Amino acid sequence: MTITIALPSKGRMKDDASAIFEKAGLKIVAVGNERSYRGRVEGLDDVEIAFLSASEISREIGSGSIDFGVTGEDLIREGLSEADARVEFCARLGFGHADVVVAVPEIWLDVDTMADLGDVAADFRARHGRRLAIATKYWRLTQQFFSAQHGIQLYRIVESLGATEGAPASGSADIIVDISSTGSTLKANHLKVLSDGVMLRSQACLVRARKAEHAGDPLVAKIIEAVGGVVG
Ligand SMILES: Nc1ncnc2c1ncn2[C@@H]1O[C@H](COP(=O)(O)OP(=O)(O)OP(=O)(O)O)[C@@H](O)[C@H]1O
């Protein structure tokens, strides 16, 4: 059986992902020219490499069209319902660290926790004539965290596809849920993370689509062991 592994084709995870595979003794070689989106692993004829963007990798692993992928845990958990049932997190790779956080304007001095935010959300319509608006591209994670984990039901999600941190200042939302790495973008936009507002600590992971045919396949086991071995 041929095993397909998807690696980031561009962006911040590209170089680190290929480097981890090489360190694991799985040297990636491009098929065709340098700009090709297919590759293979030196010495392993039954492995195909597909180069896709980090977000495409989470989608393809969900549909089962690839066997393994390297992408951020945030993209997997946002992209797939029941992520743990559909995907095995085989190894955390030690790069691509970013937290998915709830951040509010710094001037909201009385709001430090999700419980405080719940109080604000409950009063919001009475005070402002509309629901609390959250700008984010993380719909699923936001709904899980606010509604299921914190029992906050009165809010509205405003889809943001970029520059999310600017939404409160521009008036398109009141608060945000986004990725923070160094924290400097939040700071520059006068936003603060709630003390219990870290929804997910994400990093790049090797993930496997849970497929019945993987059971007992030595190649599958070899890939997990080789990559897991270099990241401890
Ligand atoms: N500072 C950061 N900002 C955004 N994402 C980061 C940051 N640091 C690490 N990441 C992680 O990188 C991944 C996204 O990578 P990248 O932006 O390269 O891919 P992408 O979303 O596929 O790109 P595109 O949207 O252009 O297709 C996510 O898993 C995210 O958690």
Ligand SMILES: O=P(O)(O)OC[C@H]1O[C@H](OP(=O)(O)OP(=O)(O)O)[C@H](O)[C@@H]1O
């Ligand atoms: O905490 P920080 O270190 O400031 O990083 C967080 C910021 O970095 C990312 O944006 P980026 O400028 O990389 O663009 P992108 O949204 O297109 O990935 C992300 O969307 C945040 O805005």
